[in-house]
Amino acid sequence: SQTIHQWPATLVQPVGSPLSLECTVEGTSNPNLYWYRQAAGRGLQLLFYSVGIGQISSEVPQNLSASRPQDRQFILSSKKLLLSDSGFYLCAWSGTGLTGELFFGEGSRLTVL
Amino acid sequence: KQEVTQIPAALSVPEGENLVLNCSFTDSAIYNLQWFRQDPGKGLTSLLLIQSSQREQTSGRLNASLDKSSGRSTLYIAASQPGDSATYLCAVRPRAGNMLTFGGGTRLMVKP
Numbered sequence: 001s002q003t004i005h006q007w008p009a010t011l012v013q014p015v016g017s018p019l020s021l022e023c024t025v026e027g028t029s030n031p032n033l034y035w036y037r038q039a040a041g042r043g044l045q046l047l048f049y050s051v052g053i054g055q056i057s058s059e060v061p062q063n064l065s066a067s068r069p070q071d072r073q074f075i076l077s078s079k080k081l082l083l084s085d086s087g088f089y090l091c092a093w094s095g096t097g098l099t100g101e102l103f104f105g106e107g108s109r110l111t112v113l
Numbered sequence: 114k115q116e117v118t119q120i121p122a123a124l125s126v127p128e129g130e131n132l133v134l135n136c137s138f139t140d141s142a143i144y145n146l147q148w149f150r151q152d153p154g155k156g157l158t159s160l161l162l163i164q165s166s167q168r169e170q171t172s173g174r175l176n177a178s179l180d181k182s183s184g185r186s187t188l189y190i191a192a193s194q195p196g197d198s199a200t201y202l203c204a205v206r207p208r209a210g211n212m213l214t215f216g217g218g219t220r221l222m223v224k225p
Binding site: 006032034043044046049051059088090092094099100101102103104105106107109 | 144145147149154155156157158159162164202204206211212213215216217218
């Protein structure tokens with residue numbers, strides 16, 4: 001069966017520090033991968049998605065970037081965090097089959113101080 | 114641009130009640146609609162997926178219906194239990210593209 005792992009689960013970082021959140025998927029190949037952010041009192045915001053290695057689409061211009069160095073690995077990064085980057089970050093994957101069902105990881109809580 | 118609305122935003126019911134959560138969307142050109150559950154501080158768990166050609170899906174005490182022409186979906190929870198307390202979100206996938214549009218969610222509390 002397919003599983004998705006996301007880490008770290010919790011992160012407290014000072015303003016201006018770098019960020020790296022990692023997500024890996026097991027049990028499938030060539031998944032579509034997504035990074036979402038869920039800020040307090042706001043809905044889910046799609047940040048990046050990827051349909052293949054090295055292929056990244058950005059939905060919202062911002063202080064963050066994403067990379068997909070391997071088929072089942074998706075990384076969210078920042079060179080210098082802002083206070084506004086605080087939030088709950090969720091990685092998700094969907095298959096390339098007909099159903100298009102989306103599956104989420106457990107999330108990473110980022111607090112920027 | 115697709116917009117997804119969930120009403121009510123919050124709901125509190127006594128244990129044992131049957132309840133209905135609503136999801137409406139503005140563009141009927143969807144590929145599928147998915148219902149999720151989110152517990153506090155956790156990721157989203159997929160509950161039910163309805164393809165655009167389907168009218169409903171069932172899983173245990175959950176039943177989701179889809180009326181694409183009117184832009185509506187409902188999630189029916191039978192015999193609610195305190196363990197059903199969570200936020201429920203619906204999301205629609207367009208016919209073209211990979212981006213889901215999420216509703217704001219309904220926060221459900223089932224009181225024992």
